Structures are given as structure tokens and as C-alpha cells.
Amino acid sequence: MVKTNSKHKQGRLSTGWYDGSEILPFGPPRSAVGRWAKISPLSTPLWIIAAERPILCFWSKGSFRYGNGVTLGIYVGSHHTANETQEDAMDTFIQQYEKDIIGHLSGFDRLVLRGTLRALAVKSGMLNYLWHIGVQLKDFGRFFKEKSEQLKAASCEQAKRLKRPILYLGSAKTSKEEMAREIAEADRMEQGLICILTTVELCRSYELYRNREKKTLDLEPRTRKCLYLYHYWMDPVFGFMHGRIQSWFPFSIQVCLNGREWLARQMDRVGLRYQRRDNCFLWIEKGSKAQHLMDKQLRTDWPLVLNRIARRLNPALAEILASYRVDYYWSTHQSEWATDIMFKSSRALGRIYPTLTRSGISVFGSRDVLRFLGKKPQNFPGDVVSHYGARPEGIRLKHQMKANSVKVYDKEGRVLRVETTLNDPRPFKVYRLKEGQSEGPLSWQRMRKGVADLHRRAEVSQVSNERYLGALASIQVDRLLGEVVQGVCQPTRWKSQRVRALRPWSVQDTTLLETISRGEFKIHGFRNRDLVPHLFSAECAKQMKRNLSARANHRLRILRAHGLIRKVPRTCRYILTQKGQIITSAIIQTQHIPITKLSQLAA
Numbered sequence: 001m002v003k004t005n006s007k008h009k010q011g012r013l014s015t016g017w018y019d020g021s022e023i024l025p026f027g028p029p030r031s032a033v034g035r036w037a038k039i040s041p042l043s044t045p046l047w048i049i050a051a052e053r054p055i056l057c058f059w060s061k062g063s064f065r066y067g068n069g070v071t072l073g074i075y076v077g078s079h080h081t082a083n084e085t086q087e088d089a090m091d092t093f094i095q096q097y098e099k100d101i102i103g104h105l106s107g108f109d110r111l112v113l114r115g116t117l118r119a120l121a122v123k124s125g126m127l128n129y130l131w132h133i134g135v136q137l138k139d140f141g142r143f144f145k146e147k148s149e150q151l152k153a154a155s156c157e158q159a160k161r162l163k164r165p166i167l168y169l170g171s172a173k174t175s176k177e178e179m180a181r182e183i184a185e186a187d188r189m190e191q192g193l194i195c196i197l198t199t200v201e202l203c204r205s206y207e208l209y210r211n212r213e214k215k216t217l218d219l220e221p222r223t224r225k226c227l228y229l230y231h232y233w234m235d236p237v238f239g240f241m242h243g244r245i246q247s248w249f250p251f252s253i254q255v256c257l258n259g260r261e262w263l264a265r266q267m268d269r270v271g272l273r274y275q276r277r278d279n280c281f282l283w284i285e286k287g288s289k290a291q292h293l294m295d296k297q298l299r300t301d302w303p304l305v306l307n308r309i310a311r312r313l314n315p316a317l318a319e320i321l322a323s324y325r326v327d328y329y330w331s332t333h334q335s336e337w338a339t340d341i342m343f344k345s346s347r348a349l350g351r352i353y354p355t356l357t358r359s360g361i362s363v364f365g366s367r368d369v370l371r372f373l374g375k376k377p378q379n380f381p382g383d384v385v386s387h388y389g390a391r392p393e394g395i396r397l398k399h400q401m402k403a404n405s406v407k408v409y410d411k412e413g414r415v416l417r418v419e420t421t422l423n424d425p426r427p428f429k430v431y432r433l434k435e436g437q438s439e440g441p442l443s444w445q446r447m448r449k450g451v452a453d454l455h456r457r458a459e460v461s462q463v464s465n466e467r468y469l470g471a472l473a474s475i476q477v478d479r480l481l482g483e484v485v486q487g488v489c490q491p492t493r494w495k496s497q498r499v500r501a502l503r504p505w506s507v508q509d510t511t512l513l514e515t516i517s518r519g520e521f522k523i524h525g526f527r528n529r530d531l532v533p534h535l536f537s538a539e540c541a542k543q544m545k546r547n548l549s550a551r552a553n554h555r556l557r558i559l560r561a562h563g564l565i566r567k568v569p570r571t572c573r574y575i576l577t578q579k580g581q582i583i584t585s586a587i588i589q590t591q592h593i594p595i596t597k598l599s600q601l602a603a
Contacts, residue, residue: 090339092577100343101342101343103287103342104340104342106294106465107291108337109258109419111259111336112333112334113306114252115306116250116253117328118326120251123219130143137208147249148226148227150316152247153316154314155229155314162193164193171199176197191236196229196232197230199230200226202224203224203228203252204252205221206220207224208220227248229244229313230242230243231243235257237265238258241255241256241257241261243313253328263281266296270293272290280415284342302330303330306328306330331448332451332453332454332457334421337420337421337465338417340415343414354395356408357395364471370384370401371467372399374460375427387399396409404420405420408468418468422457425457428447428460429444430447431445435448481590488504488564488583489503492561499557510588512559514588515534516580517584517585525568528556
């Protein structure tokens with residue numbers, strides 16, 4: 001299915017972007033079946049919809065192309081998935097509690113990136129480096145110490161020049177972030193270096209080993225202790241963040257930033273108002289615009305940005321390595337992708353949250369957790385652990401599959417956060433070239449830790465969050481009947497036209513709701529002509545067949561406008577939505593409860 005000039009839904013990721021010069025795609029769906037065909041030249045971008053994910057393509061130089069020059073195949077066959085006849089999971093949850101929800105937002109929360117001088121991170125590479133610059137193994141200790149002192153002096157030079165604090169922490173367990181924030185608040189820092197905190201921690205480096213059997217000196221990788229330098233600063237783009245560098249070879253770097261902090265800077269630049277507390281937003285003036293800004297974070301040129309940060313942490317790297325040239329390889333050590341559902345009040349969230357978490361810990365089994373994270377339960381070699389407990393940010397329910405996890409907790413009492421944390425991306429796949437190839441066919445390969453696969457990591461995490469929200473939507477939370485039907489008892493607008501309110505206890509609308517809830521329509525849905533015999537008498541149906549079909553069509557339009565039914569794509573059939581199932585069931589059941597029983601329940 002091809003849609004021209006269409007916009008993706010708020011809160012959903014597009015799987016590629018056109019930035020004016022090239023396409024940055026994720027690739028076609030693994031499960032796609034059907035035919036692939038050429039598309040005639042067009043002058044406008046297209047959203048190619050396949051397996052629930054749109055790919056933004058652009059006609060360039062006579063054909064649709066990927067950013068690497070490979071011609072893009074466009075799926076135009078009749079591809080069907082199980083989810084085509086189901087609602088979007090996140091939308092289902094939002095519709096179920098739409099009265100209490102004011103917005104939603106999906107994007108990175110905590111993002112930890114690591115830089116490694118790969119050539120120096122392995123024994124053979126380090127030996128090659130020492131040979132290249134003419135350092136013998138017997139001088140290894142003195143040489144490493146000189147370079148370490150050179151790095152520390154260069155890294156602290158800016159702090160000394162700006163007269164910013166350089167503090168040594170005797171314990172690595174001291175909260176460095178809290179200390180840095182206190183310094184920033186005391187000095188009213190809005191931009192620039194806040195402080196440098198140093199501490200001794202374990203690191204991966206090298207030590208000289210005397211081989212008594214061979215009577216030689218060997219260089220061996222070892223875990224040892226060294227001094228780390230933590231730089232905290234207010235970045236004009238990312239906001240509050242920090243970078244850490246190891247002062248001993250191979251000078252590994254770790255950069256930590258927060259996607260919500262980054263978004264706040266983005267919204268400040270475009271003048272978008274918001275209410276923020278800690279690292280979550282309680283209210284945003286325009287949620288769709290904020291989501292668009294958050295989606296733009298995935299278009300970051302990470303090597304360019306991170307290499308700039310590396311020069312900030314170690315300005316003397318080129319001088320230290322002398323004529324030996326090696327660049328940092330950047331990888332994602334940990335990513336937290338969060339979907340925030342913002343509620344109007346803490347009371348609204350507090351009414352449903354305890355039930356959701358208690359039901360989650362008792363209902364969601366290991367098979368469900370594997371499904372959230374996109375894995376099949378057959379022959380899974382590992383344990384799945386669920387944990388329910390109180391945290392400083394609120395009650396948290398966490399499901400863990402090896403090093404990866406999905407969790408839900410309430411932030412500041414008003415935000416329901418579902419968060420997928422990926423520490424090990426290897427169980428997942430990404431559509432790309434084979435490692436080491438610059439051209440050739442694309443195929444599904446194991447996901448790497450490198451920042452090149454960060455976009456796919458975000459997509460996998462978003463799907464995990466949506467599955468989890470869909471599972472939460474299936475949990476029954478006691479609601480007042482008046483709250484459930486209030487929305488449909490008011491007029492609404494659909495396709496720019498006013499649509500009347502439903503009258504749940506009138507004979508006409510009750511008959512309509514009972515008809516669409518019939519058992520024979522549960523699986524395959526219903527058509528206009530399926531409703532006419534149930535809504536109108538047989539005598540009238542023979543005389544006014546065309547007129548009655550139009551009247552049935554009008555009632556279907558009312559149901560669609562209120563979100564009780566939806567059309568099955570490429571058919572003339574309709575099925576009940578999740579919202580429709582809840583409302584029709586509640587109304588029909590109350591019709592058959594005696595008044596005395598209702599009085600007892602009310603008492």
C-alpha cells in the first residue's frame with residue numbers, strides 16, 4: 001500500500017528520513033510477501049507502508065534509492081499481517097483512558113555511549129603501536145605513566161583556565177551526578193563546564209608479564225585500577241550531561257546524556273511551552289510537535305558529535321599517539337527508550353495504576369515477556385525474571401530477559417512510563433549490508449552495539465513498549481458506567497461534519513448495539529446488509545431496500561465517528577474496536593439487571 005504526502009501518526013517512528021541529499025532507511029519487513037515492482041518517477045516523497053512501519057522514500061536520479069546507492073524495492077503486493085485486523089496497541093490503551101490522558105511522548109531517556117580505540121584495545125594492536133613509535137617492552141611502565149600524566153594535564157586544562165572545581169572523590173560510590181548538580185545550582189550554571197570529578201575505579205588495560213618459561217617479557221590484558229576523570233557540563237544542544245575518560249591506555253571514553261533533557265533544549269529553541277519535573281514532562285503545549293523534535297534526535301550524526309566530545313575530554317590525543325593514527329569506534333553501551341503517557345492528574349493515574357501493576361506481576365508470564373521483546377518462547381536459553389517493588393520514582397514493575405528489560409512505573413504521580421532497556425542487542429536483527437562490505441545485497445544481520453544500528457535499536461524498543469501497553473490495555477480496571485459512556489453521549493465531529501450523540505438506552509440505539517455485538521460478527525465482522533434484517537422488519541425490508549441500506553449506513557457512520565467500530569482495510573466489513581467492546585458490553589449488561597439488584601449494588 002502506498003500513500004503519497006501522508007504524515008506518520010503522533011508518537012510513532014518513521015523508519016527512514018529524506019534529509020535533502022540521501023535516504024536513511026531501515027529496510028523492508030522480514031515477513032513481507034508478494035511482488036516487488038518499479039514505481040514511475042514522482043516529485044514528492046512517499047510513505048511506503050509495509051508491516052506496520054512506513055519508509056520515507058524520495059525519487060532521486062531516476063529511481064528510488066537507499067542512502068548507500070542501492071535501489072529501493074517497493075512492496076506493492078497484498079501483504080497481510082495479524083495486526084492489520086487489530087488496533088495499534090498504544091492507541092488502544094490511550095482510547096481506553098482518553099478522558100484522563102492529555103498526551104504521550106516516545107523517545108530516548110538515558111543513553112550511554114562508549115568510545116574505544118579499537119586498534120589499542122587488543123594485545124596485537126597495542127604491540128603494533130609500541131613497535132610503530134619505537135618503545136620497547138622494558139620501557140612500557142615509564143611510557144604509559146608519561147602519557148597518562150599528559151592526558152590528565154590536557155583534560156584538566158580548561159577547568160583550570162575557567163577556574164572550575166576539580167575534585168577528587170575517595171569513594172567511587174559517591175553520587176557524582178548529585179554533586180555536579182549541586183555545584184551547577186550553587187553557581188547558577190546555564191552553559192559550559194560545571195566541574196571535573198576524579199576517582200579511582202577498575203579499568204581494562206595492560207600489564208607487563210614476565211614469562212619465566214620462555215624468559216621473555218609479555219604484554220597481557222589485565223583488569224586493574226586507574227584514575228577516571230568525569231567531566232560535567234551544560235551543553236547547548238544536549239543540556240546537562242557528562243563524559244568519562246580512562247587516564248590509562250587505551251583511554252576508553254563513556255558519554256552519558258538524557259533524551260528528555262535534550263528535548264527540553266529543542267523545545268526552548270522553538271518556543272514550545274511545557275511543564276517539566278525531573279526527567280519527564282507533565283504537560284506539553286503541542287504533543288505532536290514535541291514528538292517530531294524527539295524523532296529528529298535519531299538523525300544525529302553520532303560519530304561527528306561524539307568525536308567532538310572526545311576532543312573535549314582529551315585534547316592531546318593526537319599528540320599522545322604521535323604519528324600513529326586511530327579513531328574512536330562509538331558503540332551504545334545502554335539505551336533506555338521510554339513511552340510516557342501523561343495524565344491530567346495524579347488522581348486519574350492513581351485510580352488505575354495499582355491495578356495495572358498488581359495484575360501485571362500476576363498475569364504476565366515468561367511467554368508474555370518474551371513476546372514484548374520480540375522473542376519466541378521456543379528453546380529460549382535463559383531465565384525471565386519479573387520484579388515488583390517500590391523505587392524513589394514510584395512503584396515499578398520490571399520484567400527482565402537476560403541483560404534486556406521492559407518496565408513500567410509512575411513518574412511524579414502523573415506520568416505512566418513504559419521503558420525498554422537494551423544492554424545486549426545481539427538477540428535482535430537489523431536490515432543492512434554484511435559486516436565489512438561496502439556494497440551488495442541487504443539482508444537481516446545480527447544487531448551491533450555500534451551507533452550505526454541505533455535507529456533499529458530505537459524501533460525495536462518502541463515496538464516493545466507498544467506491545468506492553470497493549471497488554472496493559474487488556475487488564476480490566478473497574479470504572480464507573482457514567483465515565484465509560486460519557487464520551488459517546490455527546491455530539492462529535494467526523495470528517496468535518498457534526499455527528500449526533502448516541503442514546504444508549506433508547507430502543508433504536510440499544511437494538512443497534514445489540515446487533516453489532518452478536519456472536520456471528522465477532523470474528524469476520526459485519527456488513528451493511530448484515531445489519532438491515534436485524535434493525536428493520538422483514539416487510540419493510542422488501543419494500544424499501546435501498547432506503548433502509550442508506551439508514552443503516554448512517555448508523556454505521558455514527559458508530560465510526562464515536563470510535564466504536566472501524567472498517568477492515570480493503571473490505572466492506574466492520575469490526576468492534578476495544579472501546580466499542582467495552583461500551584456495548586456495559587450498556588447491554590445494564591439493560592438486563594433488575595432495578596432491585598442495581599439498588600443493592602449502589603448501596
